[in-house]
Amino acid sequence: MSTNTSLLLLVKQFKDSAVNERQFYAQLTELITAEIGCSRASLWLYKDMLLDEIIAIDLYDAPSGQHYSDIHLHEDDFAPYFEAMRNDGGIDAADAMAHPATLCFNESYFEPNDIVSLLDVGIRYNGQLVGVFCCENVSTIMNWNDDQKAYLEQAGKLITFAIKPVLQQRFAALF
Template identity: 70%
Template sequence: MFDQTPLLLLIKAFKDQQISEDAFYQKLTETITAALGCSRASLWLYSDSLLNEIVAVDLYDRNSNSHYQGIALHEDDFSPYFEAMRNDGGIDAAYAMEHSATSCFTEAYFEPNDIYSLLDVGIRYGGQLVGVFCCENVGEVMVWTEQQKAYLEQAGKLITFALKPALQQKFSALF
């Protein structure tokens, strides 16, 4: 199993208000990218209870050491992905360009960014899907191991714990 200690320490620092929300998101994506050995990681939150739009809170690209925020993805453009996340709560797509739920990203996103593999886990609050944590690999296929998947599942639960006050404020009125 992967070492959860860096993630736990980060969440503790955030809960103890030792780091800002933006710094937490950036360090979170960096920490998970390093732990899984992937190229990119991102945290997305759904904009409303319809679950038809997700917005990037932070996307980290290890190769360029860059962070991006505010990117929005809409169900109208990527319906197989949104349906899979609602129904399955996660996606394991080692061959992302060929996967039934993620091939819709090939032309607009995977090819321009040289992304081959994707591993997504749903973020849940009160049993309801409220976000997605996404890991991607650039340049070559990454077949995700059971340990990587278990780590990301656990990370998703820890992220929910860390963000509980913000999620409660945003989503309690929606659900």
């Protein structure tokens, strides 16, 4: 895995308005999928500070080359996942179908999409959890290594920096 030079360049292009918001999200998920070596990557933001609903800003599926957005996940349907994200700020689930925080996705999400591994990092702004960056692998288990985890942690910080105006607008009541 390389350094985050490509990610820094993308963030700079976005901050300099060389790419628009939609392009930034699409390029971000594609870049991180390639850098981490996983099948899918997605950026999700919480709807509000209740942290009981997250919305996909961009989900990139590398095998199909498709991007998806505006997918909503609710705590009522996936309580163990939401609780783990609030308490731990991230999830390392090499065997996602057996992990206590993610097995709630088995029937509705993992099985239909052949997802077997998941690595999620919380996106924080001013110390508050405001989003999630998710990497997933299909077909084969991926034991996430320290370099992948460190890269994704750093990516989360760079994403926060890049989308600070979006976060300020969405969570205006807090900040």
